[in-house]
Amino acid sequence: MTTVQVVIPVLKGSRRFIIERGRRWSVIEHLLLDAVSRGAASASDLAERSNLPRRVVVEAFIRLMRAGWVEIVSTPRGPLFQITAAGASRVQYEQLPSATVREPRWRGFAIEQVSGSVYRGRELDLYHKSRVPAHTEETPVVHLAASPTHFLEDMSEVFTTIEGEDEIIIGVDRGSEKLAERYAIVTVKDGEIDGLPGRAPEKLRLAILSAANHASAKLSENGKTVAPVIVIKEADEEVPAAVPGAYDSSDLIVDGDDHWRSFERIIMAASERVIIHSTFISGERATAVLPLLLRAAERGVKVDVLWGQDDLGSSTRSSQFAAAKMQAEIEAAGRNGSIRVHQFSTNSHAKIVFADSHKGWNALIGSCNWLASDYKSFETSFRLREPMLVGQLMRKLAGLAQGRPGVWNDFAIDLAVLGRRIMDTPSPGGRKVPMRLLYGADHAKLVLKARDDAISRIFALSHRIGITAESLTLLPALAAVKERGIDASFFYGRTTGPLSGEAGADLVRSFAKAGLQVKPIHKPRIHAKVLGWDDDYLAISSLNWLSADPSETKPFREIGVLVTAPKVADNYVGHFKHAVTT
Structure with missing residues (x-):
């Protein structure tokens, strides 16, 4: 079989990472320390009570003894583990203090741009464009195209890849250098890939094999290659799995008044951080909201404000002007160091508020422009309380705050580190239901899922209706109506673009x-x-389901969440009908 060389586009970088090194205490070790704080006990007794292997218990106590928090005492019952005074002074901590050290370390990394996977500096052989081998008749060369989905690198994935055992990256010394464009080259022969690390994702492996097979198929009958092959089509993304998320019916936020109360409540409960992403900022609403943010700053809360774009159809960037005016008002109030209104656009239509509290991190996600709304419209948002989802969302915001690919600013680094930290916090107790975040083209795929899975009804609410409504939402729903006779209802507030009022009526x-x-x-x-x-299925998003065309090239322009919970959709329909009839 012909040997084919496959060229993979890669971003290569090196940064000075701030690394916290040292083993952290596990929950099991904390619980065992708590157990002996209530009375001395043997390893066998503790193993039986905790349902843990005796070996695990003994290894945990060896570490605790090395820290000086536990000692062995002789008793008529035999040797027992007993807490020391030092251990007793720490057992009530929410987390046991770790003996870690912080140190800066230069580390290299590479991000392939087909599936977005990250590798340590020496895992891939990288070449400058000038050194990529030329296509020949004897050795075909095929180039994989970079995916627009991975245009911006995920800093959190970089951190995870280059961390060693007992290491956590807590910061990065920002460098002015961009990531360099390089190429990795792998060889495919007889269906085997040479030169690719074993942990490479299946998506990348399939893309490489597909490209090599396509190149081989282009060989003419006399064994000469017809032409070099450029593979552009991206492999289909797998639908992300849902995760169990903390849920209460009150997490669904409906109508304008409820949104203002929820916004006010999350800001007032914040203890350290508030991060707001509002697609638009209006001068009037920013002035109205500012006293709430200033009171949070007085409590020591750090506030960051981001915005996504200017008013639709406007020739001026009104949100940019409002952001500058808001920052000037903050400076006049003497809170310039506590509240930052970032002066760049993320180019995202997402609407999100993050805040911590003594109960953990929350995020509000949905339709409300928090710094532009008059809070009189019928809005819908959802309160995320599950750390895994809140942390994932924060990591995506880090990418939006990054701006240009390959340039890491301090704020984006801060959000990436914070997102990982949130994901590691304990999940709140109580009821759990399946949830998953929606990005960009996930929305279009979800419409098709609704078309295929709906048994009794499909419905949608959208601020606007435009010419994309037919292909994105209405025709798939119509297919379900014709096939299964389900009810399909779609509601909108206004027409947009070329779809005039008369055309909308038609x-x-x-x-x-x-x-x-x-x-x-x-x-x-x-x-x-x-x-x-x-x-039981409800997706709450920033996407106008009847007018927007979710782009695969801008995956974080629209962000939402799918919640699967008993009666969540049915109850929502009830809310909407009540609002329409009163």
Whole structure:
């Protein structure tokens, strides 16, 4: 079989990382220390009570004794583990203090741009563009194209890859140098890939093998290669798995008043950090919200404000002007060091508020422009309380705050580190239901899932309706109507773009004849962006389901969450019907 060389685009970098080195105490070790704080006990007794292997118990106590927190005492019952005074002074801590040291270390890394996987500096052989081998008839060379999904590197993945045993990266010395564009080259022969680390993801392996097979198929009958092959098509992404998320029916935030109360509550409860991402900032609303943020700053809370874009169709960047005005008002109030309004656009339509509290981290995610809304529209957001999801969301915000690829600013680094820290915090107790975050093109895939899975109904609310409504949402729903006779209802507030009021009316009539309801709602004023089906599936997002076209090239322009919980969609429909009829 022909030997094919496959060229993979890579970003190569080196940074001075601040590393905290040293083993941290586990929850098991903390619990065992707590157990002997209530009375001396033997290893066998503790193993039986904890349902742990005796070896695990003994190894834990060896570490605790080395720290001077536990000692062995002789008793008529035999040798027992007993807490010391030093151990007793620490057992009540929320986390046991670790004996760690901080030190800076230069480390290299490489990020391949096909699937986004990260490697340590020497795991891949990298070449400058000038050294990439030329395509020949004897040895075909095929180039994989960089995926737009991985245009921005995930700093958290870089941290995870280069951390050694008992190491955690807690910061990065920002460098002015960009990541360098390089190329990794692997060889494929007889279906085997040579030169790729064993831990490379399946998606990358399949892309390499597919490219090599495609190149081989291009060979002419006399064994000469017709032309070099450039592979552009990206392999389909797997749908992310849902995770069990803390859930209460009160986590669903509906209508304007409830949004203002939730916004006020999350800011007032914050103890250290608040991070707000509002697509738009208006001068009037920023001035109205500022006293709330200033009171948080007086308590020692650090506040960061990000924004996504300017007003649709405006020739001026009104959000940028409002951001500058807001920062000037903060400076006049003497809180310039506590509240930062960042003066760049993330180019994201997402609407998110993060804040910590004594109960843990929360995030509000959904349709509300927190610094532009008058809080009189019918909005829908969701309160995330699950650390895994809140941390993941924070890591995505770090990418948005990064701006240009390969340039790591201090704020983006801070968010990446914070996101990982949040993910490691304990999950709150109580009820759990499946949840997963939605990014960019996930929304279009979710519409198809609703089309295929819905048994009784599909519904959506959208601020706007545009010409993309047919292909993105209405035609898939219509297929489910025709196939299974389900109910399909779509509600919107206004038309947008080339779809005029008259054209919108024609669209409504044509789909009504086919059995699908598309209805404008003028009271209340709809700004919610929701897709649901049957009784138990509800997606809350920043995406206008009837006007926006979620782009694969800008995966974090739209962000939402899918919640699967008994009656969550049914109860939401009840809220909406009540709002329409009152």
